[in-house]
Amino acid sequence: MRRVRAMNSTADLLKCEDLTKKFGKDTALDNISFSLDPGHIVGLLGPNGAGKTTLIKMAAGLLTPTSGAILIDGDAPGVYSKGIVSYLPERTYLNESMTPDQTIKFFSDFYEDFDPERAGEMMESLNVNRTKPVKNLSKGTKEKLQLILVMSRKARLYLLDEPIGGVDPAARDYILNTILQNYEEDATVIISTHLIADVEQILDEVLFLQDGKLILQESVDTIREERGLSVDETFREVFRC
Amino acid sequence: MMYLAFAACCLLTNLFLGTLSTTGSAAEIINGILLLIDFALFVAIIVLTVVVCIERFYKNCYGPEGYLTFTLPVKPWQILLSKTLSSALLIICTLAVICGGVLLAVPFNTWNSIDMSDMVAAFEQGLQAVGAGNAAGLALNILGAVARNLFVTILAIYLAISIGQLFHDHKVALSFVFFFVIQSVIGLLTSLLFAGTMNMSDILSTYQQSVDSLDSLIGMINTFIGLQSLWMMAIAAAMFFGTDYIMRKHLNLE
Numbered sequence: 001m002r003r004v005r006a007m008n009s010t011a012d013l014l015k016c017e018d019l020t021k022k023f024g025k026d027t028a029l030d031n032i033s034f035s036l037d038p039g040h041i042v043g044l045l046g047p048n049g050a051g052k053t054t055l056i057k058m059a060a061g062l063l064t065p066t067s068g069a070i071l072i073d074g075d076a077p078g079v080y081s082k083g084i085v086s087y088l089p090e091r092t093y094l095n096e097s098m099t100p101d102q103t104i105k106f107f108s109d110f111y112e113d114f115d116p117e118r119a120g121e122m123m124e125s126l127n128v129n130r131t132k133p134v135k136n137l138s139k140g141t142k143e144k145l146q147l148i149l150v151m152s153r154k155a156r157l158y159l160l161d162e163p164i165g166g167v168d169p170a171a172r173d174y175i176l177n178t179i180l181q182n183y184e185e186d187a188t189v190i191i192s193t194h195l196i197a198d199v200e201q202i203l204d205e206v207l208f209l210q211d212g213k214l215i216l217q218e219s220v221d222t223i224r225e226e227r228g229l230s231v232d233e234t235f236r237e238v239f240r241c
Numbered sequence: 242m243m244y245l246a247f248a249a250c251c252l253l254t255n256l257f258l259g260t261l262s263t264t265g266s267a268a269e270i271i272n273g274i275l276l277l278i279d280f281a282l283f284v285a286i287i288v289l290t291v292v293v294c295i296e297r298f299y300k301n302c303y304g305p306e307g308y309l310t311f312t313l314p315v316k317p318w319q320i321l322l323s324k325t326l327s328s329a330l331l332i333i334c335t336l337a338v339i340c341g342g343v344l345l346a347v348p349f350n351t352w353n354s355i356d357m358s359d360m361v362a363a364f365e366q367g368l369q370a371v372g373a374g375n376a377a378g379l380a381l382n383i384l385g386a387v388a389r390n391l392f393v394t395i396l397a398i399y400l401a402i403s404i405g406q407l408f409h410d411h412k413v414a415l416s417f418v419f420f421f422v423i424q425s426v427i428g429l430l431t432s433l434l435f436a437g438t439m440n441m442s443d444i445l446s447t448y449q450q451s452v453d454s455l456d457s458l459i460g461m462i463n464t465f466i467g468l469q470s471l472w473m474m475a476i477a478a479a480m481f482f483g484t485d486y487i488m489r490k491h492l493n494l495e
Contacts, residue, residue, distance in 0.1 A: 023409055023495065024409045057494065060308075060312050061311060061312065061492070062307075062308060062311055062312065062492060062494040063492065063493055063494065063495075064490060064491055064492055064493065079314050079315065079316055080314075082312055082313065082314040082315075083314035085312070087308075087312045089308045091305055091308070092305060093305050093306055093307075093308035093309040094306070094309065095306055095309075110313045110314065110315070111313075111314070
């Protein structure tokens with residue numbers, strides 16, 4: 001029986017409590033705690049190996065914490081959270097023998113909040129061939145297709161891991177506009193990326209991770225007003241080699 | 242494609258054996274080659290089926306597609322059940338194709354020469370001797386035994402792959418190791434459990450010594466197969482929930 005649950009729009013949408021993840025002897029996330037409210041676009045920023053992808057995967061339910069807890073709308077990752085979280089991984093996760101049209105059908109079957117018409121329109125706009133198997137699409141087109149599928153859901157939490165990393169600069173603006181236009185106002189979008197300058201104009205808040213530790217959580221306005229720096233400049237200052 | 246190649250080769254064997262002279266040395270060589278190809282395709286189909294079952298599960302659950310599979314709003318046991326049933330269906334299709342191919346390879350004129358009325362009469366005679374109820378029970382029991390062995394093997398593969406992915410390195414190699422460990426443990430436990438109770442040789446010796454009724458023999462065989470089926474179903478359930486537990490509590494898609 002499907003779980004019926006009243007959604008609390010003011011509660012923490014994502015909450016981490018003393019969250020730690022270890023891979024063997026390596027610590028990917030080290031005792032981090034933070035919470036995010038609904039209705040924000042959050043940049044998850046940090047150098048390579050900082051733990052960004054690990055954090056996103058744990059929120060998506062693909063990794064289990066070594067200790068601590070991660071809660072989505074008050075629940076540990078599970079059937080409920082997966083119904084309200086829309087996750088874009090940094091790699092291709094679609095069945096390569098499926099065509100884009102078949103992926104739309106697949107997402108429609110599994111996600112109640114998926115809008116197939118919206119997905120079809122975006123595919124037309126981004127010139128994605130809807131009848132070619134995924135394996136015959138270019139790397140950039142596969143990334144566009146995945147982003148279209150993910151953003152065609154009316155989710156409450158979007159987890160986007162490097163959404164613009166593999167596409168050309170001309171397509172980046174379109175993709176960022178797509179994110180802005182398609183996410184619901186009470187939803188939160190977490191974007192993990194190295195291309196800070198490209199996403200800076202759409203961010204409300206940033207999380208800086210370094211060596212698995214959360215070293216900064218601040219709103220973009222505060223950074224600009226109090227530090228007098230852009231997010232890109234702040235990143236360069238914090239992570240200066 | 243492999244199914245079609247096997248069927249085509251079986252049909253070719255049928256046509257060659259049925260229409261051409263098979264007495265010449267060249268014909269014998271061609272016959273031999275065709276039968277060899279049939280056998281090679283037969284082995285290839287079985288190996289391919291097993292590889293496809295393993296690859297589909299690994300790729301769908303612990304490979305790149307796992308990122309989608311495990312972010313679907315469904316419970317892990319539902320994913321596991323769907324994978325188990327689809328593998329079972331694939332194996333059943335393969336068995337059906339193999340049986341069909343073997344029948345197809347027999348020349349049509351050979352079928353014509355078989356007196357079906359003799360076979361039907363022999364079947365009816367056997368059925369009368371055993372009893373219709375006994376025969377049906379035995380047939381169901383044997384079918385059940387085949388089915389539970391099928392599911393136990395599939396679930397042993399899935400559990401081994403799931404245990405393998407718990408490790409940071411050498412996941413595939415460790416999956417193979419754990420498959421053989423699981424099979425050994427099942428074999429050992431089954432031997433220990435049934436060694437003290439009954440086995441097939443006991444049944445036959447009991448029958449030869451004192452039981453002169455076919456009913457009793459079939460009853461004992463049914464009891465033996467039934468007990469083993471219950472035991473194997475318990476093992477299948479343990480492996481199913483073990484894999485489900487790993488997927489729920491220890492998923493690590495690195």
